[in-house]
Amino acid sequence: MPLSGHCLCKAVTYKVDIDAPLLTGYDHCDDCQRQSGSTYSLVVVVPKDKLEVKGPVKKWKGTADSGNAVWRWFCEECGSPIAHDPDAAPEIIALKGGSLDTELKKDLKPDTEIWTASKLPFCQEHLAKPFVHMPQ
Template sequence: MPLTGHCLCKAVTYSADVDQPALVAYDHCDDCQRQSGSTYSLVAVVPKDKLTINGPVKTWSGKGSSGNAVHRLFCSECGSPIAHDPDAAPEIIALKAGTLDTEIKKTLKPDTEIWTVSKLPFCQEHLAKPFEHMPQ
């Protein structure tokens, strides 16, 4: 079963012809923190040649730590980040896992953390006082 997903407004959809991501990671790099507006970005890495994206995607490119470009794809309608595509690893693309279809993302099991050099010191795996919903 392919991995499928979409942006917030559903103008951008995608499908990766794989059963599972090659890697599911908490990406702590500073750029992912800024793009997600959060402490990290959950990414699902897939082979680029297995991914099909449909809809109005825009790209912003910046320089990664390798010195090569990292292309960040997002919906031009709602701004949802869809993926980042590093020139340093041209065979893969990192989908923003929060955009996967709900039933698929519920089955994800992050297996690593990347760019932990940028991990914020207050990030912990389990916090003492979780809330199911806000406010509670």
């Protein structure tokens, strides 16, 4: 199932030529809460070498708890978050699930939660594979 998506204004588009995501889940880290403006970020992890992005992407460098850089990708035009790209795992990238094309995101089946140590207490969803921090 190839994936495709875009930002709110459609200036940034992307495609990923894969059969299935490596992981689909909720990232409860504080940075993802702030970036999404919500209780977590829905992430779709894919191999970075399969991702093709077109359009004006701005990258902001943050720092993970490990001390490694995490690059947050945004549309320069509308500010929509597109992905986060951790230096600690250069082979993968976490696309923001809300940026997928509508029909694709309807078929997502999140089963993993990461950074449950930062999960807000009123978030009542519980997925099958929870991780206190990052999966090893």
